[in-house]
Amino acid sequence: MKVNGAEVEGLVEPRTLLVHFIRENLQLTGTHIGCETTHCGACTVDIDGMSVKSCTMFAVQADGSDIITIEGVANADGTLSALQEGFRMMHGLQCGFCTPGMIVRAHRLLKENPSPSEPEIRMGISGNICRCTGYQNIVKAIQYASAKINGVEFQEAAE
Amino acid sequence: MNDLTPTREQRTAALEGMGCKRKRVEDIRFTQGRGNYVDDVKLPGMLHGDFVRSPHPHARVTKIDDSEALKVPGVLAVITAETLKTVNLAWMPTLAGDVQMVLADGRVLFQNQEVAFVVATDRYAADDGINKVIVEYEPLPPLVDPFKAMDKDAPVLREDLVGKMAGSHGPRNHDNHIFEWTVGDKDLTDAAFRKAEVMIKEMISYHRTHPSPLETCQCVCSFDKIKGELTIYGTFQAPHVIRTVVALIAKLPEHKIHVIAPDIGGGFGNKVGAYPGYICAAVASIVTGKPVKWVEDRIENLTATSFARDYHMTTEVAATKDGKVTGLRVHVLADHGAFDACADPSKWPAGFFNIVTGSYDFPTAHLTVDGVYTNKAPGGVAYRCSFRVTEAAYCIERAMDILAQKLKMDPAELRLKNFIKPEQFPYHSALGWEYDSGDYHTAMRKMMETTGYAALRKEQAEKRAAFARGETRDIMARHLVLHRDRGRRTVEKLRHPGHRDVRLLRDPYAPDRGRHRAGWIKKPRPGPRDHLGPDHRDRDRHSRR
Numbered sequence: 001m002k003v004n005g006a007e008v009e010g011l012v013e014p015r016t017l018l019v020h021f022i023r024e025n026l027q028l029t030g031t032h033i034g035c036e037t038t039h040c041g042a043c044t045v046d047i048d049g050m051s052v053k054s055c056t057m058f059a060v061q062a063d064g065s066d067i068i069t070i071e072g073v074a075n076a077d078g079t080l081s082a083l084q085e086g087f088r089m090m091h092g093l094q095c096g097f098c099t100p101g102m103i104v105r106a107h108r109l110l111k112e113n114p115s116p117s118e119p120e121i122r123m124g125i126s127g128n129i130c131r132c133t134g135y136q137n138i139v140k141a142i143q144y145a146s147a148k149i150n151g152v153e154f155q156e157a158a159e
Numbered sequence: 160m161n162d163l164t165p166t167r168e169q170r171t172a173a174l175e176g177m178g179c180k181r182k183r184v185e186d187i188r189f190t191q192g193r194g195n196y197v198d199d200v201k202l203p204g205m206l207h208g209d210f211v212r213s214p215h216p217h218a219r220v221t222k223i224d225d226s227e228a229l230k231v232p233g234v235l236a237v238i239t240a241e242t243l244k245t246v247n248l249a250w251m252p253t254l255a256g257d258v259q260m261v262l263a264d265g266r267v268l269f270q271n272q273e274v275a276f277v278v279a280t281d282r283y284a285a286d287d288g289i290n291k292v293i294v295e296y297e298p299l300p301p302l303v304d305p306f307k308a309m310d311k312d313a314p315v316l317r318e319d320l321v322g323k324m325a326g327s328h329g330p331r332n333h334d335n336h337i338f339e340w341t342v343g344d345k346d347l348t349d350a351a352f353r354k355a356e357v358m359i360k361e362m363i364s365y366h367r368t369h370p371s372p373l374e375t376c377q378c379v380c381s382f383d384k385i386k387g388e389l390t391i392y393g394t395f396q397a398p399h400v401i402r403t404v405v406a407l408i409a410k411l412p413e414h415k416i417h418v419i420a421p422d423i424g425g426g427f428g429n430k431v432g433a434y435p436g437y438i439c440a441a442v443a444s445i446v447t448g449k450p451v452k453w454v455e456d457r458i459e460n461l462t463a464t465s466f467a468r469d470y471h472m473t474t475e476v477a478a479t480k481d482g483k484v485t486g487l488r489v490h491v492l493a494d495h496g497a498f499d500a501c502a503d504p505s506k507w508p509a510g511f512f513n514i515v516t517g518s519y520d521f522p523t524a525h526l527t528v529d530g531v532y533t534n535k536a537p538g539g540v541a542y543r544c545s546f547r548v549t550e551a552a553y554c555i556e557r558a559m560d561i562l563a564q565k566l567k568m569d570p571a572e573l574r575l576k577n578f579i580k581p582e583q584f585p586y587h588s589a590l591g592w593e594y595d596s597g598d599y600h601t602a603m604r605k606m607m608e609t610t611g612y613a614a615l616r617k618e619q620a621e622k623r624a625a626f627a628r629g630e631t632r633d634i635m636a637r638h639l640v641l642h643r644d645r646g647r648r649t650v651e652k653l654r655h656p657g658h659r660d661v662r663l664l665r666d667p668y669a670p671d672r673g674r675h676r677a678g679w680i681k682k683p684r685p686g687p688r689d690h691l692g693p694d695h696r697d698r699d700r701h702s703r704r
Contacts, residue, residue, distance in 0.1 A: 020282075028192070032424070033454075034424075034457070035456075035457040037457060073192075080187070083190075084191065085190075087190050093189055094425075095422075096188075096424070097196065097372075097424030097425060129373065131372060131373045
């Protein structure tokens with residue numbers, strides 16, 4: 001399979017979960033495990049253009065696919081992507097545990113819909129749980145990134 | 160002063176001290192997946208441990224057979240209470256002065272209690288091993304309802320305490336009784352109720368809550384046999400406490416234990432306690448000489464680690480007909496689960512619950528709290544740093560609303576009538592607190608003005624009337640968060656005689672800690688300040704008190 005643009009290979013037991021393959025075999029520990037039951041979204045990765053919770057998928061099911069993890073979201077020159085910058089600027093995180101999954105999910109959301117409305121953002125990230133922020137600033141972070149990608153000025157909505 | 164004199168704002172900005180707007184330094188790592196959480200810690204030769212847990216809430220453990228488990232490829236050891244007993248580690252002290260089983264010692268007292276610890280080369284093998292450990296149980300009647308805990312025929316939960324009529328917080332009245340805590344003047348309060356023109360009585364329950372941080376509890380223990388030193392990486396909100404508990408149990412001096420709390424995926428009070436997983440991983444590392452990782456899953460986190468709340472507060476308020484409160488009587492039944500592992504950093508078994516008179520001028524009050532054992536997971540942690548203040552605030556605010564309903568008074572008006580007046584500060588509450596200063600009336604009026612309180616009430620009345628006429632089904636429930644000065648309470652905690660260091664005992668853990676710690680330190684000149692700040696994450700670099 002391809003992970004963050006690089007070809008990778010591994011021999012695993014059929015029961016190995018994709019998230020364990022990513023974290024243990026590939027040493028990409030940005031993808032987190034929060035619930036192991038597809039509820040929390042901390043393990044979200046992008047597989048062939050879809051957001052997937054890697055804790056309930058076997059590594060072998062991802063054979064031959066193209067995967068993006070949080071480690072592959074930054075710009076090619078190593079600077080923070082619009083989304084990563086948005087999360088920082090809008091204080092879209094506290095403990096940071098849900099953040100990789102949130103950003104990877106939001107990354108796909110903005111590819112599918114570059115200018116989502118607030119309800120569309122909330123619906124779009126509804127599979128990801130954050131215990132710290134209350135989501136308000138995560139929504140703002142995604143709006144910030146959307147504005148930046150579209151080259152328009154970000155207007156923070158009044159609360 | 161000339162035009163070149165910087166303004167106060169400019170000076171503050173240049174100094175970059177406290178109160179300055181700053182971006183968090185850790186976000187650069189976190190947004191790129193470069194956090195360093197406990198499960199990211201990987202040490203050479205590291206083993207994995209996992210628990211066999213009880214399916215019963217109350218049962219006798221008659222047999223544990225690990226022979227099949229030890230045949231599973233990768234499984235190296237199965238630790239049980241019998242193993243731990245040989246080194247006197249089967250029980251551990253709790254933060255509340257009780258003791259707790261590390262692994263089921265002849266009995267299980269709550270569902271999903273830890274029964275055996277399987278150590279294996281990886282987490283999959285450990286899981287295979289768990290499924291092969293055969294445990295035989297003889298189920299006993301469970302005690303779930305705290306109101307039945309002290310019944311004569313209630314099943315006795317703690318065999319180790321049978322006949323001990325005193326605990327670490329004083330006398331016990333029943334084998335399932337943990338403590339009784341009394342504050343205030345009973346006679347004066349009884350007299351106030353005898354003279355009361357109006358009284359309310361309500362059982363106000365604050366249900367059991369789980370903090371449920373997104374990252375579950377986990378640790379990596381690594382024992383260096385040559386140096387005789389133990390290093391523990393863990394999701395700890397209170398690393399000092401962990402070091403003390405481990406030192407007490409493992410019989411190692413504290414300076415030989417290195418506790419490192421790396422990035423923490425949320426705590427909410429759940430990561431203050433010491434759990435059997437930490438102890439078992441430490442023991443397994445000492446025994447095998449290899450690092451041992453323990454990571455619980457979500458179900459284990461929700462069912463077996465510390466809960467919060469579970470307070471059942473029978474509350475009575477005495478008042479005059481025109482709404483002046485004259486007395487408060489509260490009895491709390493506190494459900495602590497199978498072991499008293501409450502985490503309130505005070506000498507009191509119910510934390511700061513005696514703040515229950517709230518912002519109101521009660522001439523007299525009387526509070527009793529009874530702690531009881533039930534067949535539930537132990538705990539009583541401070542979900543979001545409440546230390547039982549949240550329970551107290553809910554109790555008194557709900558009681559004030561009930562009183563307002565009874566008196567047919569506006570709840571805001573009732574509060575304004577009973578707030579401690581500005582001229583009463585410093586104020587000494589009937590339950591022993593000193594309130595240094597405050598102006599609750601101004602804050603309340605400001606809130607009412609800002610929210611358009613009178614207009615909201617009018618709208619509510621109109622909508623209710625319309626609803627009653629059957630004109631609309633759209634009735635808006637308006638909930639007003641009434642003025643509660645939480646910052647004040649923190650100060651009060653610090654100011655209470657004998658408790659000046661109550662906050663300092665805890666780790667300054669906060670999700671924003673990188674930025675905050677950097678903010679505590681004035682910027683030296685020249686150079687950036689973002690990599691400054693005492694690193695409290697490593698206990699070795701942080702003095703104990």
